[in-house]
Amino acid sequence: MNKKSFLGSSPYKGTRDFYPLTSIINSSNSISYKHHQNYFFETIRSCLILNGFCEYSSSLIEEKGAFTIKSGEELASNQLYYFTDKGDREIALRPELTLSIARMVADKFDNLRLPLRWFSIDNCFRYERPQKGRLREFWQVEVDIIGAKAGAVDFEIIRLILEIFQAFKAKPNMYKIMYNHRLVLDKWLSNNGWIEELEIKNLIYKVLDDWFKLENAEKEQKLLTKLDQKSVDKIFKTVDNNQSLEFKEYQEIANQYEEMILLQKLIPKLYPDANVIFTPAIIRGQAYYTGLIFEAFDNNPTNSRSLFGGGRFDDLLDLYGKSSPAVGFAPGDVSVHEFLAGWELYPKQPSEIQVVGIMPNSKEELENVFTTIIPDLQLQNKAFEIDYDYDRNPNKRYENLKKRGCTEILKS
Amino acid sequence: MNKKSFLGSSPYKGTRDFYPLTSIINSSNSISYKHHQNYFFETIRSCLILNGFCEYSSSLIEEKGAFTIKSGEELASNQLYYFTDKGDREIALRPELTLSIARMVADKFDNLRLPLRWFSIDNCFRYERPQKGRLREFWQVEVDIIGAKAGAVDFEIIRLILEIFQAFKAKPNMYKIMYNHRLVLDKWLSNNGWIEELEIKNLIYKVLDDWFKLENAEKEQKLLTKLDQKSVDKIFKTVDNNQSLEFKEYQEIANQYEEMILLQKLIPKLYPDANVIFTPAIIRGQAYYTGLIFEAFDNNPTNSRSLFGGGRFDDLLDLYGKSSPAVGFAPGDVSVHEFLAGWELYPKQPSEIQVVGIMPNSKEELENVFTTIIPDLQLQNKAFEIDYDYDRNPNKRYENLKKRGCTEILKS
Numbered sequence: 001m002n003k004k005s006f007l008g009s010s011p012y013k014g015t016r017d018f019y020p021l022t023s024i025i026n027s028s029n030s031i032s033y034k035h036h037q038n039y040f041f042e043t044i045r046s047c048l049i050l051n052g053f054c055e056y057s058s059s060l061i062e063e064k065g066a067f068t069i070k071s072g073e074e075l076a077s078n079q080l081y082y083f084t085d086k087g088d089r090e091i092a093l094r095p096e097l098t099l100s101i102a103r104m105v106a107d108k109f110d111n112l113r114l115p116l117r118w119f120s121i122d123n124c125f126r127y128e129r130p131q132k133g134r135l136r137e138f139w140q141v142e143v144d145i146i147g148a149k150a151g152a153v154d155f156e157i158i159r160l161i162l163e164i165f166q167a168f169k170a171k172p173n174m175y176k177i178m179y180n181h182r183l184v185l186d187k188w189l190s191n192n193g194w195i196e197e198l199e200i201k202n203l204i205y206k207v208l209d210d211w212f213k214l215e216n217a218e219k220e221q222k223l224l225t226k227l228d229q230k231s232v233d234k235i236f237k238t239v240d241n242n243q244s245l246e247f248k249e250y251q252e253i254a255n256q257y258e259e260m261i262l263l264q265k266l267i268p269k270l271y272p273d274a275n276v277i278f279t280p281a282i283i284r285g286q287a288y289y290t291g292l293i294f295e296a297f298d299n300n301p302t303n304s305r306s307l308f309g310g311g312r313f314d315d316l317l318d319l320y321g322k323s324s325p326a327v328g329f330a331p332g333d334v335s336v337h338e339f340l341a342g343w344e345l346y347p348k349q350p351s352e353i354q355v356v357g358i359m360p361n362s363k364e365e366l367e368n369v370f371t372t373i374i375p376d377l378q379l380q381n382k383a384f385e386i387d388y389d390y391d392r393n394p395n396k397r398y399e400n401l402k403k404r405g406c407t408e409i410l411k412s
Numbered sequence: 413m414n415k416k417s418f419l420g421s422s423p424y425k426g427t428r429d430f431y432p433l434t435s436i437i438n439s440s441n442s443i444s445y446k447h448h449q450n451y452f453f454e455t456i457r458s459c460l461i462l463n464g465f466c467e468y469s470s471s472l473i474e475e476k477g478a479f480t481i482k483s484g485e486e487l488a489s490n491q492l493y494y495f496t497d498k499g500d501r502e503i504a505l506r507p508e509l510t511l512s513i514a515r516m517v518a519d520k521f522d523n524l525r526l527p528l529r530w531f532s533i534d535n536c537f538r539y540e541r542p543q544k545g546r547l548r549e550f551w552q553v554e555v556d557i558i559g560a561k562a563g564a565v566d567f568e569i570i571r572l573i574l575e576i577f578q579a580f581k582a583k584p585n586m587y588k589i590m591y592n593h594r595l596v597l598d599k600w601l602s603n604n605g606w607i608e609e610l611e612i613k614n615l616i617y618k619v620l621d622d623w624f625k626l627e628n629a630e631k632e633q634k635l636l637t638k639l640d641q642k643s644v645d646k647i648f649k650t651v652d653n654n655q656s657l658e659f660k661e662y663q664e665i666a667n668q669y670e671e672m673i674l675l676q677k678l679i680p681k682l683y684p685d686a687n688v689i690f691t692p693a694i695i696r697g698q699a700y701y702t703g704l705i706f707e708a709f710d711n712n713p714t715n716s717r718s719l720f721g722g723g724r725f726d727d728l729l730d731l732y733g734k735s736s737p738a739v740g741f742a743p744g745d746v747s748v749h750e751f752l753a754g755w756e757l758y759p760k761q762p763s764e765i766q767v768v769g770i771m772p773n774s775k776e777e778l779e780n781v782f783t784t785i786i787p788d789l790q791l792q793n794k795a796f797e798i799d800y801d802y803d804r805n806p807n808k809r810y811e812n813l814k815k816r817g818c819t820e821i822l823k824s
Contacts, residue, residue, distance in 0.1 A: 007477070007478060007481070007731055007732055007733070008475075009515045009516075009518040009519035009732045010519060011470065011471050011515075011516075011519075012471055012473045012474060012475065012501075012503060013499070013501075015471030015472075015473055016471065017468070017469070017470050017471070017512075017516045017519070018468055018469040018470070019468055019516070019520065020466030020467060020468050020530065022466060022525070023466060023468075023524050023525055023528055023530070024520070024523055024524065024525075025523050025524065025525055026523055031520075034466075034467045034468050034469055035467075037469065038467065049763065049765050049795060050765060050790060050793070050794075050795050051795065051796070052767060052795045052796050052797040052798075054432030054434060054435060054446075054762075055432060055446045055447075055450065056429070056430055056431055056432050056435075056446050057429070057430040057446055057449065058423065058429050058430070059423050059424055059427030059428065059429070059549050060427075060472070060535065060537075060549065061424040061427055061537075061548075061549065062424060063420075063424065065419070066419060069419070081495075081497070083493075083495035085493070085539065086539055087425070089424075089425075091424060100429075103421045103423075104421075104423075104429045104431070106421040107421035107422060107423075107429065108431065108436070108443075111436055111437050111438055112435050112436065112437065113434070113435055113436075113437055113812070113815065113816055116432075116435055117797070118432065118435070123472065125472075125473075127497065127498055136473075137471050137472065137473065148800065150800040152775070152778055152798070152800055153800070155782075156798070159782065258775065262778065262782075265779070266778075266779060266782050266783065269783055270782065270783060270787075319419055320419055320421045321419070350466075351461065353461050353462065355464060363564070363670065366564055366567075366674065366678075367677070367678060370567075370571065370674075370678050370682065371678065371681055371682060375682075378462060381462070382462075383461060383462050383463065383464050384463070384464050385464040385529070386464075386564070386568070388560065388562040388564055388565070400525070403525065404525055
């Protein structure tokens with residue numbers, strides 16, 4: 001094996017090194033900065049805690065079998081990092097955090113005070129071709145309310161997402177939230193006679209899921225393979241015009257559900273400028289949702305994309321033989337980073353702590369530096385950085401400390 | 413394969429789930445708590461930042477080859493979690509953080525402002541038999557000063573360790589720090605004619621490394637296999653009695669080094685009660701140190717153990733074809749947890765944020781809860797938790813919110 005290729009110093013493909021900004025001479029967009037990552041973690045953590053959520057955490061390694069059962073052998077095999085440990089256990093690096101919270105809640109089920117408002121900020125791995133918004137190692141913030149059936153907790157979740165955007169100082173024009181409800185959708189399909197035949201149901205699900213990606217002609221063509229023109233027209237009017245009688249029909253079904261009433265009534269009062277849109281065209285694929293579903297989008301024209309989604313999944317714990325209602329979502333750091341960077345929402349300064357530069361003229365001054373100057377700075381909650389290049393030109397030393405982020409320089 | 417054993421809900425062997433304290437009905441020492449882990453992370457992070465260190469981070473996955481070259485094929489194979497990815501790369505979950513910082517610094521070497529005072533808090537994996545103080549997944553805090561030769565940075569590192577203990581509110585009787593210097597040791601060996609013969613040198617290193625574990629008779633017996641009685645007596649007097657003439661000889665060699673002078677002079681002034689001991693009996697195994705070496709110990713009689721160690725390793729970047737002096741250490745969360753738990757140094761409250769419980773009497777009150785009560789609480793920086801069990805006995809609801817950690821309850 002080639003020794004040189006072994007000791008290349010790049011990070012493993014699809015992973016990032018995070019550097020401190022003040023250590024970098026020429027900063028660039030291709031460098032990942034630790035203070036960006038920390039800003040994401042800390043902002044979302046404070047916001048979640050302020051809204052009554054508690055932090056938990058789980059290990060990166062889970063048994064492979066659980067992912068296979070949850071997501072199917074093929075998906076699991078393609079995307080999973082998995083291997084056999086020295087004790088012959090088949091293990092995997094988690095590709096998401098939802099399975100782990102289900103496992104953790106099931107494991108201590110009888111010793112937990114339900115409902116749980118829980119969150120976790122942890123890293124995950126997926127074997128993917130690295131591209132914009134997708135990497136092999138990423139962080140996810142898993143946020144769930146587990147153990148409450150009340151529609152008010154679905155409302156709490158959408159409200160929380162708006163609070164998170166506000167915590168990041170995002171303006172309402174920068175993002176939108178679209179939501180729907182699986183039971184409303186299925187009742188509507190059923191009222192129209194589109195649910196008995198699984199092929200028809202799946203077709204409508206599929207077209208709705210791709211609604212904003214497909215041209216109208218394409219959607220129409222697809223729907224016409226199984227439905228008559230009148231039905232297709234009705235679907236178009238329901239989805240595309242929320243002033244139509246057809247949408248009102250959809251809305252009336254929604255009015256059976258507490259969460260939908262609360263969302264319609266309170267979101268416009270609390271967040272009058274936010275774009276929060278009820279639409280049948282949010283589906284969240286074939287996943288296991290059982291009620292409210294939603295998705296948040298970046299409105300940036302250069303980077304218009306889904307940021308994250310979620311919903312109610314009352315079957316969450318089934319895999320572990322327990323039963324409990326649940327609603328949640330899981331934003332990832334890579335797409336949120338694109339959002340924050342794109343709208344220039346990162347703070348300019350890496351730290352709120354002031355760093356004072358100290359320039360002793362010789363070793364003899366060190367006693368004074370360590371026994372007087374530094375204890376004094378620490379009492380003022382100021383950090384310090386010492387330059388030991390006694391023989392260098394003092395102006396150069398001064399400039400060097402400035403460039404290293406010191407906001408004040410003490411010459412002794 | 414047995415489906416049931418697949419979906420056991422315990423965490424993978426040697427890893428931990430971290431639970432929020434307020435969610436647990438019957439708390440116990442066998443449960444890991446997230447607020448303990450966060451207290452460790454946040455306390456050490458603030459302390460490091462206040463002392464001029466910048467945070468960086470690297471990926472969990474590194475190429476396997478680098479660890480093999482650094483630590484030898486055997487050690488790497490036994491302890492490493494490694495596997496081949498779908499692109500035929502041999503990769504490993506890092507068993508430590510030092511290799512990654514060397515790689516990161518080498519990768520951007522010409523774009524970094526040296527010296528670097530850097531730290532990282534990240535998880536690592538080692539395939540070990542889980543036991544007290546050792547797990548398969550653990551967190552390490554890697555702390556290094558890279559790019560400075562001055563002995564004053566070695567002093568900065570020991571001072572920093574004492575600051576960290578103070579940040580954890582540890583009293584001086586709870587821990588001790590012992591230090592030595594590889595160049596001082598080698599000069600002393602050389603002065604006594606014990607260095608030319610590699611077998612003699614290695615024997616003395618080995619016995620010194622185990623000095624506090626072995627009985628005197630054992631040490632003597634081992635040393636006598638290669639040394640005469642006079643030499644053995646000299647070693648004992650040097651190590652065991654720091655008032656002896658023999659130790660003075662050792663001390664005089666140390667006085668050639670700036671870091672040793674600063675430590676002797678300033679530590680007693682700054683930390684008069686701390687136990688910081690200069691002794692030839694700190695060796696740090698066969699590792700790659702090139703100057704100061706040190707180790708911090710827990711003094712707890714029920715759990716007397718080494719907490720972490722470190723030193724100067726000026727060859728840090730050699731593996732990646734760069735050259736730069738470096739000094740550092742890396743405490744792990746598992747042994748520090750034993751220290752904090754053993755001395756009862758964890759804070760009793762999981763959070764500094766006050767959580768207010770809200771008990772609406774019916775759905776009709778929710779509008780007031782969300783549009784008036786909660787915005788009001790948020791302005792006061794108070795978190796909230798809502799109980800939706802309208803039909804339940806109010807006293808039970810009140811008690812339930814109290815048990816969930818609410819310090820104040822609002823009945824609407």
